[in-house]
Amino acid sequence: MMDVKIFTILIALVCLKNQLVSCEDNANYCYSDNEHPYVLFDTKTAYEFTHGLIKNTTVPNCEPVQIWMFIRHGTRNPSSKEINGMEHNLPKLNEKIIENHEKYGSVDLCEKDLKNLRAWSPAKNLKHHKNYLTEQGEEDLRSLGTRFRDYFPQLLQPNSADALTKKYKFRSTDTQRTILSMERFIEGLFGNVIIDNKEVVPISSDTLLKVYKTCKAWIAGKNNPSINAEVDAFVNSPRYNKIINDISKRLGFQDNLTLDDIMDMYTACSYEKAWQVDKVSPWCAVFAQDELKVFQYKNDLHYYYHSGYGREMSSRIGCPPLRDMFNRFSKLENGDSSEPLGVFYFTHSSALQLLLTSMKIAEDSIPLKASNFEEMGNRKWNISQMIPFAANLAAVFYKCDSSNKVRLYLNEEPLNYEGCEMGVCDWEYLKKKIGSNAFNCNTDFCNK
Numbered sequence: 001m002m003d004v005k006i007f008t009i010l011i012a013l014v015c016l017k018n019q020l021v022s023c024e025d026n027a028n029y030c031y032s033d034n035e036h037p038y039v040l041f042d043t044k045t046a047y048e049f050t051h052g053l054i055k056n057t058t059v060p061n062c063e064p065v066q067i068w069m070f071i072r073h074g075t076r077n078p079s080s081k082e083i084n085g086m087e088h089n090l091p092k093l094n095e096k097i098i099e100n101h102e103k104y105g106s107v108d109l110c111e112k113d114l115k116n117l118r119a120w121s122p123a124k125n126l127k128h129h130k131n132y133l134t135e136q137g138e139e140d141l142r143s144l145g146t147r148f149r150d151y152f153p154q155l156l157q158p159n160s161a162d163a164l165t166k167k168y169k170f171r172s173t174d175t176q177r178t179i180l181s182m183e184r185f186i187e188g189l190f191g192n193v194i195i196d197n198k199e200v201v202p203i204s205s206d207t208l209l210k211v212y213k214t215c216k217a218w219i220a221g222k223n224n225p226s227i228n229a230e231v232d233a234f235v236n237s238p239r240y241n242k243i244i245n246d247i248s249k250r251l252g253f254q255d256n257l258t259l260d261d262i263m264d265m266y267t268a269c270s271y272e273k274a275w276q277v278d279k280v281s282p283w284c285a286v287f288a289q290d291e292l293k294v295f296q297y298k299n300d301l302h303y304y305y306h307s308g309y310g311r312e313m314s315s316r317i318g319c320p321p322l323r324d325m326f327n328r329f330s331k332l333e334n335g336d337s338s339e340p341l342g343v344f345y346f347t348h349s350s351a352l353q354l355l356l357t358s359m360k361i362a363e364d365s366i367p368l369k370a371s372n373f374e375e376m377g378n379r380k381w382n383i384s385q386m387i388p389f390a391a392n393l394a395a396v397f398y399k400c401d402s403s404n405k406v407r408l409y410l411n412e413e414p415l416n417y418e419g420c421e422m423g424v425c426d427w428e429y430l431k432k433k434i435g436s437n438a439f440n441c442n443t444d445f446c447n448k
Helices: 004-018 080-104 111-118 135-151 161-167 176-190 216-221 225-235 238-250 259-275 282-286 289-307 313-317 319-333 349-358 427-439
Strands: 062-072 168-173 198-201 342-347 392-400 405-410 424-426
Touching: 062 135, 062 319, 062 349, 080 111, 080 259, 111 282, 135 176, 161 168, 168 176, 176 198, 176 342, 216 313, 225 238, 225 289, 238 259, 238 289, 259 282, 289 349, 313 319, 313 349, 319 342, 319 349, 319 392, 319 427, 349 392, 405 427, 424 427
Parallel strands: 062 342, 168 198, 168 342
Antiparallel strands: 062 392, 392 405, 405 424
């Protein structure tokens, strides 16, 4: 018989190298000891786990003349509904799980993970700060600003206080989390400075960053049952029901937990990991990695049909920021010297998804469906990678000796964009590829 220690080492090596064996199947497994836990939680993913680092901004025979950025706010607190589940339902579930372990020995978690659950309590004052930017969210944007200052010193090194006001444009939606994200990004870029031309636009008049919130046609379409059909089919599938059954048994329950119970635990796991990227959330120990991938796909399905390629209106309603970018780059192409060196917009996950859809970014050759989970393991529409907290699209316009260029980055990675090399696109090519979406952008349909 193979020595137990050797077998354990072999299991660990296989898990580490190619994940052909699930590490959670090891009887000695503790989530809290896992140095490389699964950290992809769709729009609740911490930016720290997904962003790249820009290593080269040089384009031969070209000079950068403007950077345009569309930036999601940093890590935030939950919504009212999410807070209610974390504050009222999770403590009861936690108490019952500990009871299942101590009275019946029916909980399949290691002692260290159980100890972390015993010590858990909801974060304080959440209900008074719902959706607010967190300390980690402030750091997300501050460090993002600092890195971009270092990436593009030609554009982001103003030589006077007057230049700060005249050469840079900052605009935010009217929420605490986006306004404070803008402030911290500016702090990372330029330190403690006063900029007089920051713009905050109320939702009712915001036709650039949040038009979907006032678009009657868009809002009406959200009530169409077809939008939720694939998500509903996936949640009611045997695969999903098995996960609910497995988690319930793992936590010592004779009867299945409700889907709301499972989602409350998932919510706590995702937020707590994003709030403190170097800490362990006790609730993450509840899930196996393969289960987290299924939840991730469910949420990708949701966004695909709400603000992605699964909804025809997405491309049309996502075009105002694209029009803004193209109009500015066209002015630069024609020698307009009044354009700022930097344009920075601070917004939300839906707005960025809609913009990416309008640009034909992350478009899969086949649509996401409830029935093709296995086939879509390498899908482009992967919200955790695309739209984590602090997600950002950066477009840099270069004036060149011959044809002008645009360099695109998504979350500090050169954008893998058809027809472009390492994110560097010929400006004429971009105009042909997506210029019609930009220059012909019209949201008049919203009021019909």
